[in-house]
Amino acid sequence: MEKKKPAIQERLPFNEPAPCPTVPVPPGPIPAPPPAAPRDQVTLTVDDKTVRVPEGSTLLEACRTLGIDTPTLCYLENLNPVNVCRVCVVELEGSRTLVPACSRRVENGMVIRTDSERVRLSRRMVLEFLASSVNVSTAPELQAYLEQYGGQPERFGPAAPPEAAEEPGTERPAVDCPTDGRTAATVAQPVKIDNDLYIRDYSKCILCYKCVQACGEEAQNTFAIAVAGRGFDSRISTEYSVPLPDSACVYCGNCIGVCPTGALMFKSEYDMREAGTWKESDQERTDTICPYCGVGCTLTLHVQENQIVKVTSPLDQEVTRGHLCIKGRFGWQFVRGKGRKK
Amino acid sequence: MGGGTSSYQEIEDSDLILLWGSNARETHPIFFHHVLKGVNRGARLFVIDPRRTSSAQWADGWLGLEVGSDIALSNAMAREILDAGLENRSFIEHATSGFDEYCRSVESYTLERGERETGVPAESIRKLAHEYARADRAELCWTLGITEHHNAVDNVLALINLALLTGHVGKYGSGLNPLRGQNNVQGGGDMGAIPDRLPGFQHVESDELRARFERAWGVEIPPKRGLHLSGMFDAMEEGKLTALYILGENPAVSEADQGRAQRLLGGLECLVVQDLLMTDTAAMADVVLPAAAGWCESDGTVTSSERMVQRVRRALSPPPGVRDDLDILYELARRLGSDWGRPDPKRIWDELRELSPMHRGMSYERLEALEGIRWPCYDESHPGELFLHSRLWQEPLLGPRAPFSPVEFEPPVDELNERFPLRLTTGRRLDSYNTGAQTSSYSSPLRRGESLDLSPEDGERYGVLEGERVKVVSRRGSVIAPVRFDTGLRPGLAFMTLHFPDEVQTNQLTIDAVDPKSGTAEFKASAVRIVKLAASQPG
Numbered sequence: 001m002e003k004k005k006p007a008i009q010e011r012l013p014f015n016e017p018a019p020c021p022t023v024p025v026p027p028g029p030i031p032a033p034p035p036a037a038p039r040d041q042v043t044l045t046v047d048d049k050t051v052r053v054p055e056g057s058t059l060l061e062a063c064r065t066l067g068i069d070t071p072t073l074c075y076l077e078n079l080n081p082v083n084v085c086r087v088c089v090v091e092l093e094g095s096r097t098l099v100p101a102c103s104r105r106v107e108n109g110m111v112i113r114t115d116s117e118r119v120r121l122s123r124r125m126v127l128e129f130l131a132s133s134v135n136v137s138t139a140p141e142l143q144a145y146l147e148q149y150g151g152q153p154e155r156f157g158p159a160a161p162p163e164a165a166e167e168p169g170t171e172r173p174a175v176d177c178p179t180d181g182r183t184a185a186t187v188a189q190p191v192k193i194d195n196d197l198y199i200r201d202y203s204k205c206i207l208c209y210k211c212v213q214a215c216g217e218e219a220q221n222t223f224a225i226a227v228a229g230r231g232f233d234s235r236i237s238t239e240y241s242v243p244l245p246d247s248a249c250v251y252c253g254n255c256i257g258v259c260p261t262g263a264l265m266f267k268s269e270y271d272m273r274e275a276g277t278w279k280e281s282d283q284e285r286t287d288t289i290c291p292y293c294g295v296g297c298t299l300t301l302h303v304q305e306n307q308i309v310k311v312t313s314p315l316d317q318e319v320t321r322g323h324l325c326i327k328g329r330f331g332w333q334f335v336r337g338k339g340r341k342k
Numbered sequence: 343m344g345g346g347t348s349s350y351q352e353i354e355d356s357d358l359i360l361l362w363g364s365n366a367r368e369t370h371p372i373f374f375h376h377v378l379k380g381v382n383r384g385a386r387l388f389v390i391d392p393r394r395t396s397s398a399q400w401a402d403g404w405l406g407l408e409v410g411s412d413i414a415l416s417n418a419m420a421r422e423i424l425d426a427g428l429e430n431r432s433f434i435e436h437a438t439s440g441f442d443e444y445c446r447s448v449e450s451y452t453l454e455r456g457e458r459e460t461g462v463p464a465e466s467i468r469k470l471a472h473e474y475a476r477a478d479r480a481e482l483c484w485t486l487g488i489t490e491h492h493n494a495v496d497n498v499l500a501l502i503n504l505a506l507l508t509g510h511v512g513k514y515g516s517g518l519n520p521l522r523g524q525n526n527v528q529g530g531g532d533m534g535a536i537p538d539r540l541p542g543f544q545h546v547e548s549d550e551l552r553a554r555f556e557r558a559w560g561v562e563i564p565p566k567r568g569l570h571l572s573g574m575f576d577a578m579e580e581g582k583l584t585a586l587y588i589l590g591e592n593p594a595v596s597e598a599d600q601g602r603a604q605r606l607l608g609g610l611e612c613l614v615v616q617d618l619l620m621t622d623t624a625a626m627a628d629v630v631l632p633a634a635a636g637w638c639e640s641d642g643t644v645t646s647s648e649r650m651v652q653r654v655r656r657a658l659s660p661p662p663g664v665r666d667d668l669d670i671l672y673e674l675a676r677r678l679g680s681d682w683g684r685p686d687p688k689r690i691w692d693e694l695r696e697l698s699p700m701h702r703g704m705s706y707e708r709l710e711a712l713e714g715i716r717w718p719c720y721d722e723s724h725p726g727e728l729f730l731h732s733r734l735w736q737e738p739l740l741g742p743r744a745p746f747s748p749v750e751f752e753p754p755v756d757e758l759n760e761r762f763p764l765r766l767t768t769g770r771r772l773d774s775y776n777t778g779a780q781t782s783s784y785s786s787p788l789r790r791g792e793s794l795d796l797s798p799e800d801g802e803r804y805g806v807l808e809g810e811r812v813k814v815v816s817r818r819g820s821v822i823a824p825v826r827f828d829t830g831l832r833p834g835l836a837f838m839t840l841h842f843p844d845e846v847q848t849n850q851l852t853i854d855a856v857d858p859k860s861g862t863a864e865f866k867a868s869a870v871r872i873v874k875l876a877a878s879q880p881g
Contacts, residue, residue, distance in 0.1 A: 025741040027720055028733030033351070033514050196785035221378050221400075245787045250772060252371065286657035289644050291637040292775055294522025295350075295373045296646025296714070301638060301657040308638070308658070317713065319350060319646070325371035326773045330784050335635045337783035340619060340661055 044110040059101040071145045074208035075102040078321045082209045087126045090114045124149040132156040132184040135204045138262025156184040194243035199270045204263035211255035219323045224248040253329040290328040308332050345649045347730040348517030354379040356515040358477035362390040363487020367397040368772040370521050394830035409867045410754040411460040416500040418456025419471040421448040428475035430509030437734040440746040447748030475508045479515030490866040492755045495859035499747040512731035522647040529645035538567035542698025570861030578606040585612040594623040595777040598863035600849035634660040641687045652714040754867030755855035762869035766836045774841035792842035793826035799833040813873040819850035
């Protein structure tokens with residue numbers, strides 16, 4: 001039975017008295033979160049300088065407090081340290097081995113050296129190994145460290161010739177490379193382009209694990225990728241190495257957001273680089289708010305020649321912590337779409 | 343003041359999170375990151391949704407209630423809390439009113455009745471009631487599953503009642519949070535783009551408040567509230583509204599009972615549409631005013647689901663011939679004989695700060711420096727409020743008591759019967775948005791187009807196969823859509839989106855049964871049947 005609608009004047013509360021509160025409620029006290037538990041201060045010595053930092057801080061934080069520049073590759077402010085790259089190592093008095101600054105917690109009385117010959121040698125070797133086996137052409141940070149530490153990756157010889165191409169998706173990087181001592185084994189392999197949003201070029205991957213973390217428990221909790229294989233054969237892989245569209249991937253692009261080497265890249269950036277039209281120095285970055293749902297994610301729009309070419313989010317932004325969803329990161333084409341007035 | 347009472351940081355620090363009528367995993371993905379931080383730190387998560395959604399997959403408990411039975415569930419929870427003596431007596435006595443009447447109103451909602459009306463096992467209702475009442479901190483969050491009903495406001499009141507009963511509001515980690523579906527739907531309300539309010543939620547029918555605006559603007563303001571969107575359509579039907587000026591909305595597609603909406607829009611004497619894109623509504627207009635994209639081609643602010651006022655900034659120049667919304671409105675004012683000068687977002691914002699006490703402390707400089715401020719923010723030394731209603735816990739109580747609002751369960755208007763046996767509900771998918779005007783321009787590997795999602799059991803019952811195109815009929819209209827099976831749906835429940843109107847005009851099916859208090863239509867509950875198409879019948 002369809003009910004007949006009452007007329008509009010009966011249905012809308014035109015003539016009701018204004019509901020409460022027409023008079024503003026008085027301001028209450030300013031709410032605050034419960035106070036954090038007090039943290040003791042820890043005193044240690046770094047490069048002959050004494051520093052006091054809160055208990056629970058890392059050596060990296062102590063170094064940064066002193067303004068000591070410490071290279072990092074696998075570390076990122078919005079992720080938990082996994083200390084796999086070993087480029088941040090420092091010398092700790094009384095310790096047999098060098099320790100990773102990104103994850104080692106401070107203790108009272110520690111004596112740290114960040115610029116000893118041993119530290120410099122270790123950092124240089126790590127950078128040389130990476131640069132000899134990985135294409136670092138889109139990793140400016142790593143290149144800068146290499147120069148800073150006098151690394152000479154070419155001393156391992158020219159890159160070994162690539163193996164005959166295998167089935168796409170089954171690449172086992174360089175596992176059978178000839179290692180006659182005159183050429184350097186590499187992880188060279190074809191770029192994976194299996195969707196219109198982003199590409200994966202694992203010949204540029206230094207296995208820093210950041211993408212795995214961002215896809216996993218630290219942000220997206222989708223768990224579409226993990227590290228497969230062992231030793232030099234280790235690589236980032238979807239389940240059973242399936243193409244992305246067949247995997248659990250939801251295209252948030254949070255893996256691209258944390259990738260330090262350009263191995264993971266917007267398709268728009270990849271295409272422009274291939275065409276020679278990518279001009280990073282001409283790009284302006286502007287922070288604004290995502291046009292979609294009401295969460296209020298900050299988008300950093302990378303704009304070249306009045307076109308959006310890439311979207312990121314600041315790592316220190318409290319809403320996003322650098323992470324976005326598929327719409328925020330990739331859903332901007334409509335501003336230049338067919339529906340706009342020409 | 344209307345807005346989410348908590349901040350996202352509190353969601354992470356809460357002990358119990360209720361997502362009620364919300365599939366935040368897909369519709370508010372970055373909010374859900376905060377939920378997951380909480381869950382990974384040990385918070386319990388309950389999801390209340392007719393569909394077993396991707397959000398529900400993260401929950402400690404999923405309550406798959408019948409569409410539109412939310413009040414029966416919340417009243418049954420309340421009765422159980424009272425029955426077990428788990429209500430927060432001291433808070434109720436200190437800060438609320440109407441408790442006795444509320445108790446009487448939920449008396450008939452036994453667990454057995456709850457189970458009967460909602461389809462949720464009595465034991466699950468009991469468990470959720472106890473967990474919610476006993477939690478130290480509990481956040482209740484909802485979305486359109488609560489508000490796209492003919493009794494939307496009653497649904498919200500039912501949830502507020504639960505928070506008042508247990509004292510889960512006004513303190514860190516406990517609150518009531520409507521998750522906003524559009525980047526500035528909160529800001530629109532804040533700015534008075536609702537029928538009964540001026541900027542800062544100041545009531546237009548208060549002579550004192552209205553007079554303040556009249557003095558500042560030098561004009562007389564109509565002393566009665568206006569119409570909301572659904573009311574406008576009714577007024578069109580009655581011939582009382584003959585000219586319409588639409589900014590950034592696509593009602594020809596997005597309104598429930600689309601056939602009626604299109605007929606009424608088509609019958610207007612004058613339709614003006616100001617939009618970024620040439621939408622279906624713009625295509626019907628007498629005049630189209632091409633507008634800049636507010637989020638990347640102009641300057642201003644938006645307000646988020648945690649009441650955070652944030653700056654949007656111009657990063658692109660709009661295409662030639664396209665003008666900023668402000669430019670268009672100023673030019674229109676000039677042609678109507680009122681010169682407002684040159685549009686300047688900051689100056690307009692400062693005018694708002696003069697008139698709206700809750701925004702007063704938010705200078706552009708502070709918004710930049712602090713990367714956003716939550717309202718209310720009364721002066722330039724005020725940090726903005728992390729959570730609302732702390733006054734309810736002040737000794738003595740500051741301001742008026744918070745009233746309980748007894749509400750009764752009423753099933754959806756579009757009744758199920760033998761002719762229309764399936765309950766159709768609507769919602770969003772992760773990679774798409776509303777009528778697809780924005781999202782159809784990018785290529786998403788997740789996108790599969792529109793479909794009629796059914797439980798595999800219903801597929802068998804109605805003899806339809808995955809991918810088979812069927813006719814879906816409601817009391818208002820019909821569409822043809824391919825079937826897709828979703829094991830997250832139970833028998834009797836179907837799901838569609840509004841994302842692909844070029845393929846399927848889902849709103850031909852939906853009902854415009856409207857909540858008289860909010861003007862929201864019951865998009866979430868239509869009654870439909872499936873008709874097999876002759877061509878696809880086997881043999």
